Amino acid sequence: xxxxxxxxxxxxxxxxxxxxxxxxxxxxxxxxxxxxxxxxxxxxxxxxxxxxxxxxxxxxxxxxxxxxxxxxxxxxxxxxxxxxxxxxxxxxxxxxxxxxxxxxxxxxxxxxxxxxxxxxxxxxxxxxxxxxxxxxxxxxxxxxxxxxxxxxxxxxxxxxxxxxxxxxxxxxxxxxxxxxxxxxxxxxxxxxxxxxxxxxxxxxxxxxxxxxxxxxxxxxxxxxxxxxxxxxxxxxxxxxxxxxxxxxxxxxxxxxxxxxxxxxxxxxxxxxxxxxxxxxxxxxxxxxxxxxxxxxxxxxxxxxxxxxxxxxxxxxxxxxxxxxxxxxxxxxxxxxxxxxxxxxxxxxxxxxxxxxxxxxxxxxxxxxxxxxxxxxxxxxxxxxxxxx
Numbered sequence: 244x245x246x247x248x249x250x251x252x253x254x255x256x257x258x259x260x261x262x263x264x265x266x267x268x269x270x271x272x273x274x275x276x277x278x279x280x281x282x283x284x285x286x287x288x289x290x291x292x293x294x295x296x297x298x299x300x301x302x303x304x305x306x307x308x309x310x311x312x313x314x315x316x317x318x319x320x321x322x323x324x325x326x327x328x329x330x331x332x333x334x335x336x337x338x339x340x341x342x343x344x345x346x347x348x349x350x351x352x353x354x355x356x357x358x359x360x361x362x363x364x365x366x367x368x369x370x371x372x373x374x375x376x377x378x379x380x381x382x383x384x385x386x387x388x389x390x391x392x393x394x395x396x397x398x399x400x401x402x403x404x405x406x407x408x409x410x411x412x413x414x415x416x417x418x419x420x421x422x423x424x425x426x427x428x429x430x431x432x433x434x435x436x437x438x439x440x441x442x443x444x445x446x447x448x449x450x451x452x453x454x455x456x457x458x459x460x461x462x463x464x465x466x467x468x469x470x471x472x473x474x475x476x477x478x479x480x481x482x483x484x485x486x487x488x489x490x491x492x493x494x495x496x497x498x499x500x501x502x503x504x505x506x507x508x509x510x511x512x513x514x515x516x517x518x519x520x521x522x523x524x525x526x527x528x529x530x531x532x533x534x535x536x537x538x539x540x541x542x543x544x545x546x547x548x549x550x551x552x553x554x555x556x557x558x559x560x561x562x563x564x565x566x567x568x569x570x571x572x573x574x575x576x577x578x579x580x581x582x583x584x585x586x587x588x589x590x591x592x593x594x595x596x597x598x599x600x601x602x603x604x605x606x607x608x609x610x611x612x613x614x615x616x617x618x619x620x621x622x623x624x625x626x627x628x629x630x631x
Contacts, residue, residue, distance in 0.1 A: 277587030289417030294396030451477035565608030
C-alpha cells in the first residue's frame with residue numbers, strides 16, 4: 244500500500260494542511276517551518292492502529308493538550324480542540340482507501356471515523372460502530388470497550404473484512420526513525436517487537452531478529468561502502484539481552500567490536516539499512532544526512548529511493564537533492580513553509596515557476612543552492628494571489 248495524500252487540521256502547526264505524497268518524498272525548508280511535525284503526524288496516524296496513544300506521548304515527553312494547535316484558524320470559524328484528518332491510500336490492487344477521523348486529545352481516541360475500501364466500510368459515530376461488506380451489514384453495535392486511537396486498534400481480525408484488516412496492518416507497518424541517536428543505537432535490549440523503537444533503542448534486538456540470513460544480507464550491503472567490514476553479529480547473552488557486534492578485517496587480522504564502541508556513522512547507516520530490510524511499508528527519517536559521511540550520501544540516497552517501502556525524509560543538505568533524478572525530484576521534493584499566521588504549508592518545490600525553470604538547466608541540488616528561500620516564500624504568496 245501507499246499513502247497518496249494527507250489532510251489535517253489542528254495538529255500542532257498543521258492547520259488546513261494538505262500534502263500529496265510520492266513513493267519517495269523529501270521535505271526541505273527553513274528550520275522551524277514544520278518538517279518534523281509532518282513526520283510526527285504520519286507517525287501519529289500509524290499509532291492510531293496500535294492504540295497506545297498515552298505511551299506514544301510519554302516517549303516524546305508530550306502532553307495530550309499539546310497536540311492541538313494554539314494558532315488562529317485564519318477564518319471566522321475558530322479551531323476546535325479536536326483534530327481532524329483525511330488520508331487517501333492506494334492498495335496493492337490499485338484500489339482507493341479513504342480514512343477520515345476526528346481525534347479528541349482529551350479522550351485520546353477517534354470519536355468519529357470512517358474507513359472506506361472498495362468493498363467495505365467501517366464507521367464510528369456517537370459511541371456506535373458499524374461494519375459493512377459488499378453493501379451488507381457485517382457487524383454493528385454500541386462501543387462497550389475502552390480504546391485509544393482508532394477503533395481499529397481493538398477490533399479483532401475475525402470481525403474485520405479482509406480489506407480493512409490489510410489497511411490496519413499497513414498502518415501498523417509505519418515506522419518512524421525521526422530521532423535516531425547514537426546513545427540509543429548502542430543500547431542492549433531484549434526484544435524489538437518488530438520495531439527499532441524510540442531513537443533506535445531496539446537496534447540490537449532488531450538485528451538479532453533479522454536472523455542469520457538477514458544479517459548476512461545486511462553485512463553485504465554495508466561492505467559496499469565499508470570494505471573492511473566482514474560481518475554483523477547479534478547474539479543473546481545473559482538474561483536474554485541482545486548484544487550487537489561488528490567484525491572488521493585489517494591486514495588479515497579480524498577485529499570484533501561491540502556496538503558500544505562502533506562509530507556513530509556506521510551505527511546510523513546500519514540502522515537505516517536494517518529498516519530497509521524490514522517488512523515495514525512506510526519509513527520516516529528526519530535529517531537523513533546527520534552523522535553520514537558526505538562520501539556516503541549518494542549510497543544512502545540511492546538506497547532510500549530504490550527501497551521497496553514508501554519513504555519520507557527531511558533534509559537541509561543539497562547533496563541529498565544532487566543525487567536525485569530530475570523526475571524523482573520533480574515529484575518528491577516538497578518545500579515546507581509557514582504562512583503569516585504560523586500555519587505549516589507544503590508545495591512541490593519544482594512546481595514553483597522559477598525552480599521549474601532552473602531544473603531544466605541545473606541539477607536539483609544546484610537549483611536548491613542557487614535559490615533564496617525567502618524569495619521562494621514571496622513567489623508562493625504571489626502565486627496564491629494570482630490563483631495559480
